[in-house]
Amino acid sequence: MVTPKKLAELIEGESVMDAEAIEEADRECPECGGDVLEVGYMPSVTAFVTGQKCQDCDWSATDEE
Numbered sequence: 001m002v003t004p005k006k007l008a009e010l011i012e013g014e015s016v017m018d019a020e021a022i023e024e025a026d027r028e029c030p031e032c033g034g035d036v037l038e039v040g041y042m043p044s045v046t047a048f049v050t051g052q053k054c055q056d057c058d059w060s061a062t063d064e065e
Contacts, residue, residue, distance in 0.1 A: 008041035011051035011060045017042040029054035 002010075004019035019041035027036050034056030042048055053060040 004039050004041070007037060007039045007053060008043075008051060011039070011053050011062060012041070012043050012049075014043075017044065025052050027052070029057060029059050031059040032057045 002022070004022050005016060007022055008016045008019040019039055021039075023038050025036040025038040028034065029036055032054060034054045036052050036054050038050060038052045040048060040050045047064075049062050049064050051060060051062045
């Protein structure tokens with residue numbers, strides 16, 4: 001089982017400072033239709049990001065602009 005911090009690192013592509021609990025997102029993956037997980041995390045001291053990652057493929061997205 002993946003930890004919240006590890007999921008956040010998969011989404012961000014590098015290490016993160018902290019991460020909240022993993023939740024199921026209310027959406028399907030736009031690429032494969034698989035289940036999507038969501039996690040809130042801090043990539044730096046001054047930022048908080050909500051990221052989503054498909055469980056079945058490499059698709060991921062964040063709410064960062």
